Amino acid sequence: MRAPSEAGDPVGRVDRGSGGRCGDRGPLGLYLHIPFCEAICNYCNFNRGLLELGLKRRYLDALHREIERAGLAATGVRADSLFFGGGTPSVLEPIEVGALIARCRSDASLAPGAEVTLEVNPETVNAARLAGYREAGVTRLSMGVQSFRDAELRRLNRQHTATRAIDAFVVARAAGFDDISLDLMMWLPEQTVAQWCESVDTLVALGPEHVSFYLLELYPNAPLQDEMARGGWAQGPQECAADMYHAGVDRLEAADYRQYEISNAARHGHRSRHNLKYWSDGAWVGFGCGAHSTHAGERWQNVSGVGDYIDVVMAGRTPVGSLRALSTEERLTDTMFLGLRLSEGIDVAAVEERYDVDVWSRWGAELVPFVEAGLLEREPGRLRLTRAGMLLASEVMQVFV
Numbered sequence: 223m224r225a226p227s228e229a230g231d232p233v234g235r236v237d238r239g240s241g242g243r244c245g246d247r248g249p250l251g252l253y254l255h256i257p258f259c260e261a262i263c264n265y266c267n268f269n270r271g272l273l274e275l276g277l278k279r280r281y282l283d284a285l286h287r288e289i290e291r292a293g294l295a296a297t298g299v300r301a302d303s304l305f306f307g308g309g310t311p312s313v314l315e316p317i318e319v320g321a322l323i324a325r326c327r328s329d330a331s332l333a334p335g336a337e338v339t340l341e342v343n344p345e346t347v348n349a350a351r352l353a354g355y356r357e358a359g360v361t362r363l364s365m366g367v368q369s370f371r372d373a374e375l376r377r378l379n380r381q382h383t384a385t386r387a388i389d390a391f392v393v394a395r396a397a398g399f400d401d402i403s404l405d406l407m408m409w410l411p412e413q414t415v416a417q418w419c420e421s422v423d424t425l426v427a428l429g430p431e432h433v434s435f436y437l438l439e440l441y442p443n444a445p446l447q448d449e450m451a452r453g454g455w456a457q458g459p460q461e462c463a464a465d466m467y468h469a470g471v472d473r474l475e476a477a478d479y480r481q482y483e484i485s486n487a488a489r490h491g492h493r494s495r496h497n498l499k500y501w502s503d504g505a506w507v508g509f510g511c512g513a514h515s516t517h518a519g520e521r522w523q524n525v526s527g528v529g530d531y532i533d534v535v536m537a538g539r540t541p542v543g544s545l546r547a548l549s550t551e552e553r554l555t556d557t558m559f560l561g562l563r564l565s566e567g568i569d570v571a572a573v574e575e576r577y578d579v580d581v582w583s584r585w586g587a588e589l590v591p592f593v594e595a596g597l598l599e600r601e602p603g604r605l606r607l608t609r610a611g612m613l614l615a616s617e618v619m620q621v622f623v
């Protein structure tokens with residue numbers, strides 16, 4: 223949830239969008255962007271900066287103001303998820319998190335029983351802080367562990383150790399969190415398949431309800447590129463990434479996790495309600511710098527700079543940097559493109575009814591080679607990627623771009 227943008231728009235955005243041409247599918251998700259970190263990881267390409275307490279205070283004031291001013295509660299929508307993402311949302315004090323949750327309940331229709339997720343970094347939490355988050359109304363934690371091997375964490379400039387991550391998990395359990403997701407990254411510099419499997423095994427032994435697993439992406443200007451050159455570190459070959467992916471998913475499935483998306487697996491009943499909205503033609507409204515939204519037939523994006531965001535909101539103007547109406551064609555291609563990320567794939571009949579299109583007549587000729595190559599499965603009423611297809615998802619998805 224991060225992005226650049228253009229000039230502000232003085233019109234209240236949600237008021238304008240609600241009641242638009244395209245109705246949303248299901249309740250809304252709310253996203254709050256917290257763009258502060260205590261240190262910057264050398265591979266990170268997110269919209270974030272170093273924590274400054276004064277700036278954080280001013281940012282939170284602006285965030286409250288933006289949520290209040292959006293007036294979602296007056297539009298009759300209902301939100302059943304709230305996600306604090308970043309950056310590092312766990313740099314917020316529990317009282318600050320609690321105030322934002324209360325704001326979303328009063329001004330953004332956050333429903334009782336909503337899923338409320340907070341991203342946390344292990345080094346920022348302790349027993350009191352986690353208990354405070356629980357009391358504030360956080361129902362789910364998403365913890366950025368990335369690896370259970372200290373050498374790998376050091377290469378990424380992460381601030382925690384494996385022991386600290388395990389302690390944070392144990393303390394979170396003691397604080398009453400019964401819905402915890404752990405993130406792991408694979409294909410790290412110098413990482414072997416066996417070492418990746420060690421991290422997966424440690425995770426399985428802890429037993430979180432949900433797991434996210436990502437391949438490290440090296441961005442062109444990432445400091446990690448230079449550090450790898452200096453240190454003579456390298457990622458394994460492409461086959462190594464594929465082996466890691468397969469080994470990881472196999473281990474998770476053997477431990478009763480079901481993969482439900484290219485990079486996500488969960489125990490029964492613990493799929494991320496919020497993130498599913500992104501992949502299943504859902505609607506969400508993001509608040510904060512760089513936040514994206516898709517709601518009521520429109521898509522918009524806030525200005526990305528923290529200072530610009532604060533200035534424009536506190537001046538009483540909207541922080542929306544760019545906004546456009548989504549055409550039916552765009553919604554259709556998004557639904558196909560993103561739906562393929564899900565293990566259950568695309569409900570073709572539902573898409574055909576919703577968008578008045580014959581999927582196979584429209585894209586069949588381009589999809590057949592992927593079916594023949596074993597990357598895509600076509601079943602009555604469904605289209606889905608195979609495990610091999612998930613590794614080459616971007617190639618298959620080009621069909622819909």
Ligand code: SF4
Pocket residue numbers: 258259261262263266267268270308309310343366
């Ligand atoms: S903690 Fe997360 S958002 Fe912050 S620098 Fe590291 S990867 Fe980026």
